[in-house]
Amino acid sequence: MAENTNVADNTQRIRNFSIIAHIDHGKSTIADRLIEYTGTLSKREMSAQVLDNMDLERERGITIKAQTVRLEYKGKDGNMYCLNLIDTPGHVDFTYEVSRSLAACEGALLIVDAAQGVEAQTLANVYMALENDLEIIPVINKIDLPSADPERVKNEIEETIGLDASDAILASAKTGQGIEEILDAIVERIPAPTGSKDKPLQALIFDSYFDSYKGAIAHVRVLDGCIKKGTPLKMMATGKMFEAVEIGCFRPALMELQEMGPGSVGYIAGSLKQVRDVRVGDTVTTQENGALEPLPGYRGVTPMVYCGLYPVDSADYDNLKDALEKLQLNDAALVFEPETSIALGFGYRCGFLGLLHMDVIQERLEREYNLKLITTAPSVIYHVHKTDGEMIPVDNPAEMPDPTVIQYIEEPFVKASVIVPNDFVGAVMEISQNKRGEFKSMDYLDVNRVMIVYHIPLSEIIYDYFDKLKSSTRGYASLDYELADYQQAKLVKMDILLNGEMVDALSTIVHVDNAASRGRMLASKLKEIIPQQMFEIPIQAAIGNKIVARENVRAFRKDVLAKCYGGDITRKRKLLEKQKEGKKRMKAVGRIEVPQEAFMAVLKVDE
Amino acid sequence: MRYGLYIHIPFCRQKCFYCDFPSVAMAGGREKLMKPYVETICGEIEKWHKKIEEEKLGAPSTVYIGGGTPTALSEELLEKVLCRIGKISIEIPEFTIEANPGTVDLEKLRLLRKYGVNRLSIGVQTFDDEALKRIGRIHSGKEAVEAVELAIRAGFENISIDLIYGLPKQTMADFQKNVEKAMGLPVKHISIYGLQVEEGTVFGKLAEQGRLELPSEEVSEAMYDYLNEMLPQNGFQRYEISNYAKNGYESKHNLSYWQDIPYIGLGAGAHAYWQGQRYYNPVDIREYVSRAEKGDKLWEVEELLTEKEHMEEFCFLALRTVAGINRKRFAEVFGKSLDNVYGKVIEALIKKGLLEDNTDGVCLTKLGMKYGNQVFQEFLL
Numbered sequence: 001m002a003e004n005t006n007v008a009d010n011t012q013r014i015r016n017f018s019i020i021a022h023i024d025h026g027k028s029t030i031a032d033r034l035i036e037y038t039g040t041l042s043k044r045e046m047s048a049q050v051l052d053n054m055d056l057e058r059e060r061g062i063t064i065k066a067q068t069v070r071l072e073y074k075g076k077d078g079n080m081y082c083l084n085l086i087d088t089p090g091h092v093d094f095t096y097e098v099s100r101s102l103a104a105c106e107g108a109l110l111i112v113d114a115a116q117g118v119e120a121q122t123l124a125n126v127y128m129a130l131e132n133d134l135e136i137i138p139v140i141n142k143i144d145l146p147s148a149d150p151e152r153v154k155n156e157i158e159e160t161i162g163l164d165a166s167d168a169i170l171a172s173a174k175t176g177q178g179i180e181e182i183l184d185a186i187v188e189r190i191p192a193p194t195g196s197k198d199k200p201l202q203a204l205i206f207d208s209y210f211d212s213y214k215g216a217i218a219h220v221r222v223l224d225g226c227i228k229k230g231t232p233l234k235m236m237a238t239g240k241m242f243e244a245v246e247i248g249c250f251r252p253a254l255m256e257l258q259e260m261g262p263g264s265v266g267y268i269a270g271s272l273k274q275v276r277d278v279r280v281g282d283t284v285t286t287q288e289n290g291a292l293e294p295l296p297g298y299r300g301v302t303p304m305v306y307c308g309l310y311p312v313d314s315a316d317y318d319n320l321k322d323a324l325e326k327l328q329l330n331d332a333a334l335v336f337e338p339e340t341s342i343a344l345g346f347g348y349r350c351g352f353l354g355l356l357h358m359d360v361i362q363e364r365l366e367r368e369y370n371l372k373l374i375t376t377a378p379s380v381i382y383h384v385h386k387t388d389g390e391m392i393p394v395d396n397p398a399e400m401p402d403p404t405v406i407q408y409i410e411e412p413f414v415k416a417s418v419i420v421p422n423d424f425v426g427a428v429m430e431i432s433q434n435k436r437g438e439f440k441s442m443d444y445l446d447v448n449r450v451m452i453v454y455h456i457p458l459s460e461i462i463y464d465y466f467d468k469l470k471s472s473t474r475g476y477a478s479l480d481y482e483l484a485d486y487q488q489a490k491l492v493k494m495d496i497l498l499n500g501e502m503v504d505a506l507s508t509i510v511h512v513d514n515a516a517s518r519g520r521m522l523a524s525k526l527k528e529i530i531p532q533q534m535f536e537i538p539i540q541a542a543i544g545n546k547i548v549a550r551e552n553v554r555a556f557r558k559d560v561l562a563k564c565y566g567g568d569i570t571r572k573r574k575l576l577e578k579q580k581e582g583k584k585r586m587k588a589v590g591r592i593e594v595p596q597e598a599f600m601a602v603l604k605v606d607e
Numbered sequence: 608m609r610y611g612l613y614i615h616i617p618f619c620r621q622k623c624f625y626c627d628f629p630s631v632a633m634a635g636g637r638e639k640l641m642k643p644y645v646e647t648i649c650g651e652i653e654k655w656h657k658k659i660e661e662e663k664l665g666a667p668s669t670v671y672i673g674g675g676t677p678t679a680l681s682e683e684l685l686e687k688v689l690c691r692i693g694k695i696s697i698e699i700p701e702f703t704i705e706a707n708p709g710t711v712d713l714e715k716l717r718l719l720r721k722y723g724v725n726r727l728s729i730g731v732q733t734f735d736d737e738a739l740k741r742i743g744r745i746h747s748g749k750e751a752v753e754a755v756e757l758a759i760r761a762g763f764e765n766i767s768i769d770l771i772y773g774l775p776k777q778t779m780a781d782f783q784k785n786v787e788k789a790m791g792l793p794v795k796h797i798s799i800y801g802l803q804v805e806e807g808t809v810f811g812k813l814a815e816q817g818r819l820e821l822p823s824e825e826v827s828e829a830m831y832d833y834l835n836e837m838l839p840q841n842g843f844q845r846y847e848i849s850n851y852a853k854n855g856y857e858s859k860h861n862l863s864y865w866q867d868i869p870y871i872g873l874g875a876g877a878h879a880y881w882q883g884q885r886y887y888n889p890v891d892i893r894e895y896v897s898r899a900e901k902g903d904k905l906w907e908v909e910e911l912l913t914e915k916e917h918m919e920e921f922c923f924l925a926l927r928t929v930a931g932i933n934r935k936r937f938a939e940v941f942g943k944s945l946d947n948v949y950g951k952v953i954e955a956l957i958k959k960g961l962l963e964d965n966t967d968g969v970c971l972t973k974l975g976m977k978y979g980n981q982v983f984q985e986f987l988l
Binding site (some may be wrong): 298407533556557558559560561562563564565566569570573576577581583589591 | 613619628629800801802805809824825827828831848849861864865872875876877878880885886887893909910916920923927959974976977978979980981982983985
């Protein structure tokens with residue numbers, strides 16, 4: 001252990017890097033090979049893809065929580081180096097987290113699939129890395145594939161990013177080719193951290209997680225100064241005071257250290273009760289003689305997408321609260337507050353970074369906490385300007401004020417960048433146009449691939465923009481977006497009435513031009529989803545007092561098994577159980593049983 | 608101790624197109640199985656007889672020989688079974704046998720009477736000859752009426768008939784004629800079922816191919832409404848979802864299924880409910896016989912009911928009867944009050960108009976009868 005400590009004590013022998021890659025381009029497998037090659041873990045200790053250790057992550061092949069690992073590697077010069085790999089989440093929802101991880105590094109591996117080439121998300125992350133002055137080492141992965149075309153990919157890197165790709169490393173995580181070269185390049189090309197042990201402590205928090213024994217744990221990169229075990233510390237943005245109860249590094253399991261100097265990457269456990277105390281982007285300093293200024297770039301969490309989460313069984317309300325609180329312990333981006341719906345009863349309005357984040361949280365609540373939930377259709381935050389001059393943010397369509405007091409409504413727009421083969425340019429433009437997008441620019445990345453930029457409402461993105469893009473480009477389109485601004489739009493609230501009663505949880509905000517057609521589609525979708533019941537159910541879509549669409553769910557006439565004698569009983573009970581199981585997914589709205597998916601129906605209508 | 612005895616005779620002349628009961632058509636050499644099968648059954652009755660004596664259980668209060676078609680057996684084989692039952696008791700309070708028109712004559716019916724069979728359940732299904740052909744029955748409407756007359760002549764007083772509504776191509780007018788005809792017969796009990804298309808039946812296959820022309824939901828509902836109006840008007844009181852009887856002629860054996868009363872089941876595919884456990888026998892006749900010959904056990908445990916499952920079944924079965932769930936009995940069986948366990952459920956269902964409180968307990972309303980499954984589900988814990 002003493003030896004380990006020594007390696008990192010010499011700032012000159014530290015290299016901090018992260019990996020930038022598009023989903024499926026092999027980030028996790030490359031990371032696995034690096035861990036293996038440096039002997040950090042033996043093959044036996046590695047479950048495949050060590051870094052994606054949440055079940056959900058493995059199933060979806062994406063990284064939700066970033067992981068960090070310290071590798072030790074003997075460089076060509078014969079010296080031992082300490083290489084800190086700072087993994088980054090690979091999804092557009094987590095852009096801010098990525099930016100903080102990158103800010104903790106001096107360099108990055110840019111991994112590009114030798115067959116697929118550069119994708120929209122990769123680009124966004126590379127630009128971010130360049131903004132942070134990172135040394136970028138291009139790695140062309142999967143060169144063992146028959147369809148690999150490294151020369152084309154090199155060209156693409158040079159033309160789109162403007163990086164010199166002549167010394168790009170050709171690698172295959174599968175065969176192990178290029179792994180040693182990557183390690184040598186990290187040592188030789190990525191600069192050692194600068195920083196002084198004598199300056200006041202400044203450590204950047206780039207991630208956090210909750211450990212049930214140690215409390216909230218901060219992943220930090222020390223810029224200046226030194227953290228010693230037991231030092232009284234302070235979070236500069238939140239003002240939270242705590243003590244460095246335990247510090248250490250990731251191997252990838254926690255390994256305790258006594259001291260962390262400039263350039264080090266590691267963790268601080270300080271008996272902090274919740275991850276909200278440990279904000280990504282915040283600066284840790286000492287209580288005494290601390291830094292005067294925090295590191296730049298801190299940003300509070302700003303959810304982009306909101307939805308209502310309601311327990312199917314209202315008795316689960318407290319359990320839902322407990323579960324959300326537990327998830328929040330480990331997810332500072334999740335926000336929630338109590339909300340009441342006339343139709344659904346008591347639940348929570350939850351804010352998420354994006355749709356994937358929402359999906360992941362919902363799935364974890366159901367899987368890990370065994371809750372049956374109703375999720376309402378996601379909504380963006382509208383800025384509603386009232387006639388009295390007041391602006392109120394509205395994240396729940398049901399809470400839209402009466403049109404008579406609204407002067408105008410603004411909605412969030414994003415800058416959406418789509419990369420596609422040029423055959424699909426027409427399709428992308430058509431979809432984007434239909435989604436109220438405004439064309440901004442189009443650039444050829446190489447002879448075949450085009451990047452198209454649109455200014456488009458976020459509400460359309462969360463509606464079905466990406467699904468539409470994928471399906472009309474045979475899956476080739478890749479999308480990245482970032483919040484651009486708020487703009488005025490002609491928006492109206494559309495209500496759904498079941499059996500003549502308005503169901504608040506089914507209200508949506510739509511653009512006035514699409515209102516009637518969306519209303520018809522939603523009504524007919526609901527007709528498909530809502531099962532026959534003992535009475536007829538009229539479905540109406542209304543804007544104000546005006547009915548724009550109507551449908552009818554016919555009543556079923558009877559529901560009883562004619563025969564039930566001795567031999568039928570067990571089978572009969574099974575049948576009833578099945579019927580009841582189907583009902584568990586339903587919520588009684590008035591006297592109508594409405595299936596869970598009805599509340600998401602607005603996202604599922606086919607145009 | 609009150610308990611029932613069910614004996615299954617799985618042979619038929621021909622399998623009906625809607626039937627998913629354990630039964631086989633007597634062709635392809637299967638008639639040769641009848642004799643060994645009857646011998647096996649007799650052996651089984653004997654075993655039970657011994658157990659009854661050892662455990663001092665007393666004779667069963669009801670015996671029901673069902674099928675298949677019990678009357679498809681020859682007089683000789685039928686007599687063997689009846690004779691063996693007679694050794695237990697010659698006076699079973701309710702002793703039913705199922706019969707098919709076309710398989711009975713006066714002689715056979717008199718034989719049944721001689722051995723104490725006092726209730727005859729005749730499978731009529733419909734009186735319409737065309738409809739009978741369409742559902743794979745072997746008899747005519749006229750033969751069905753004759754069977755009832757013969758039964759009266761043989762000395763049967765307690766006669767039941769089965770009818771089915773919602774048959775392929777059946778119209779409301781067809782069905783009305785059927786009900787009128789039934790009302791004119793000297794029977795005391797009518798079971799009337801809506802046709803259920805089950806997987807693995809001829810109808811199941813036709814339905815899959817889209818070749819089964821069933822009456823619409825609306826027509827089928829009108830039939831249901833009609834029969835529930837007409838039967839009571841003619842003195843047949845509904846006592847269970849699908850069963851109607853003149854006063855005092857309710858089937859005690861069938862009631863035992865809904866009233867949590869134990870029953871023994873003998874024969875291939877028969878089920879039993881004994882000491883809180885559900886059993887079933889192998890459906891395959893050859894397997895059943897060969898197990899008996901080898902001295903292997905003939906039954907399999909279907910389920911040992913947990914208290915929860917027992918409660919669920921107790922309730923949804925009782926709710927099939929017009930009397931409903933009896934609070935006192937529930938408390939006796941489970942040592943808990945019905946309202947403690949199901950108070951909320953009951954309250955909600957009463958609000959919906961599906962359930963009502965009769966002074967002894969709760970029962971389905973008229974609407975509840977129609978949507979029974981909606982109610983039963985709620986009693987699953």
